[in-house]
Amino acid sequence: MNAGHASIYFSLSAAAAGILFGLGLALSGMADPQRVLGFLDVFGSFDPTLIFVLGGAVGVTALAFPIVLRGQQPLLAERFDLPIESTADKQVLIGSAIFGIGWGLAGYCPGPALVGLGAWTTETLYFVPAMLVGALIHRAIMRR
Amino acid sequence: MHPWLAGLIGGCMIGAAASLLLWSNGRIAGVSGILNGVLLPQRGDVRWRILFLAGLIVAGGSYLWLVPQALSVRQEFPLGLLLLAGVLVGFGARMANGCTSGHGVCGLGRWSRRSLAAVMTFMATAMFTVFLVRHL
Numbered sequence: 001m002n003a004g005h006a007s008i009y010f011s012l013s014a015a016a017a018g019i020l021f022g023l024g025l026a027l028s029g030m031a032d033p034q035r036v037l038g039f040l041d042v043f044g045s046f047d048p049t050l051i052f053v054l055g056g057a058v059g060v061t062a063l064a065f066p067i068v069l070r071g072q073q074p075l076l077a078e079r080f081d082l083p084i085e086s087t088a089d090k091q092v093l094i095g096s097a098i099f100g101i102g103w104g105l106a107g108y109c110p111g112p113a114l115v116g117l118g119a120w121t122t123e124t125l126y127f128v129p130a131m132l133v134g135a136l137i138h139r140a141i142m143r144r
Numbered sequence: 145m146h147p148w149l150a151g152l153i154g155g156c157m158i159g160a161a162a163s164l165l166l167w168s169n170g171r172i173a174g175v176s177g178i179l180n181g182v183l184l185p186q187r188g189d190v191r192w193r194i195l196f197l198a199g200l201i202v203a204g205g206s207y208l209w210l211v212p213q214a215l216s217v218r219q220e221f222p223l224g225l226l227l228l229a230g231v232l233v234g235f236g237a238r239m240a241n242g243c244t245s246g247h248g249v250c251g252l253g254r255w256s257r258r259s260l261a262a263v264m265t266f267m268a269t270a271m272f273t274v275f276l277v278r279h280l
Contacts, residue, residue, distance in 0.1 A: 013168040014192035018199025021161035021173060021245075025200070026207035026214055028154025029147055034216045040267075040274040049151040054248065056155025057162070061253025064163035069254075074170030081170050082254075083241065088261035095239025096247070100266030102232025104273030105225055109244040110237060111175040113230075114197065116215075118205015123221060127230040134234025135180055 010076045022115055028053040031115040033107025033123070040104055102134075162249050165196070174246020175200070176237035240266075 029035040029049050038047030073079055103109050108116070108127050116124035145153075162173035169192060171178075178193045208214050237243040240262055242251060247266075251259020 010169055011192050011195045014165065014171075015195040015199040017161045017165040017169075017173060018196035019161075019203040020157055020164065020199075021175075021196075022200035022202070022204025023207055024154045024157030024159075024161060026154070026204040026211075027157065028151045029214070030151075030154065030158075031204060031208060032215050034218055035147075037274055040270045041278055042271050043275050044278055049147045052148045052151035053155035053158070056152045057159040057249045058252045060156050060159025061162050061249055062255070064159070065166060065250075065253040066255075068163060068167045071167075074166070075168045077170040079170060080166070082172065088258045092240045092242075092258055092262050093265050095236045095241070096262040096265035097236070097269045098232050099236025099240055099243060100269030101273050102229040102234075102236060103244070103266060104270035105232070105277070106221070106229035108229065109175075109233060110179060111200065111243075111245050113233075114175065114179075114201050115204030115208060118201035118203075119208035119215070120205070121208075121215070123218070123226055126223060126226050127233075130227040130230025131234035132179075132183060134231035134236070135176070135183060135238045136234075137231065138235045138238040139184065 007076055013076060021111070022118070024057075025111050025115045028056075031112040033112070033116075036107040036109075036112070037104070040107075158245075158249055159253070162245070162253065166250075172246060172250045174242050174250060176234075176243040177241070177246050180238060236266075 025031045030053050035047055035049055038045060039050035041047070069080065106127060108124070110131060113124050113127050113131060117128045165171050165173045171192070178196055181189060181193045182197065233243070240247065242259065242262060247259040247262040252263060
């Protein structure tokens with residue numbers, strides 16, 4: 001790997017981003033599965049809070065990402081490591097559909113589930129290992 | 145603080161965190177993708193992931209711990225449903241190559257059409273699932 005990865009600053013800025021991300025998830029209400037399910041319950045007791053969360057998050061990235069990507073390279077690495085842009089393929093659509101069913105069942109997606117694990121909530125002590133199992137099942141199927 | 149304001153501020157913090165990671169490290173702040181790189185480690189590409197996740201878990205977890213009203217109590221959620229949901233979320237996020245953060249926060253920020261399709265798809269199936277569970 002490139003020299004940037006050896007840099008202590010590369011690790012520290014990743015930690016700082018993680019801290020800010022985790023605090024944002026916790027403060028926003030996104031880490032509360034009941035609030036998430038309230039947002040998804042568009043035909044019932046709809047809770048619009050998550051519109052503000054997603055609006056705020058995407059508002060910032062939609063402004064900042066194009067400015068950041070205009071630069072030649074990141075501050076602490078040789079290049080931007082971005083997924084190759086393509087049109088939506090079957091994998092993305094089917095995977096997202098499956099992901100959404102799981103998200104709608106319990107109200108947890110990966111980030112908030114990890115934040116819940118940090119608070120040692122009973123539900124995430126079960127959900128997070130199950131989520132890792134799901135990722136490993138996908139890996140096992142892909143290897144065949 | 146009004147929950148909508150907390151949501152907006154928290155959301156902006158999430159967006160700022162993703163922007164910081166892209167600006168300094170050149171990486172996409174997709175939680176399932178970062179986690180996957182720890183689960184299936186590649187040499188020289190693990191430490192930053194562990195530190196990002198540790199920061200997220202410890203800081204976010206501490207907030208929930210210190211501010212109890214940040215989490216509403218849900219009694220006796222069925223264990224089987226929780227495990228099934230976890231497997232579906234873990235599997236689906238890998239198959240889709242991204243979750244709420246990777247496709248939602250970062251993908252939409254890059255104006256990616258693939259991510260927009262992903263977000264619309266998982267929003268639709270999640271809303272439909274909640275409809276089935278709560279209203280049928």
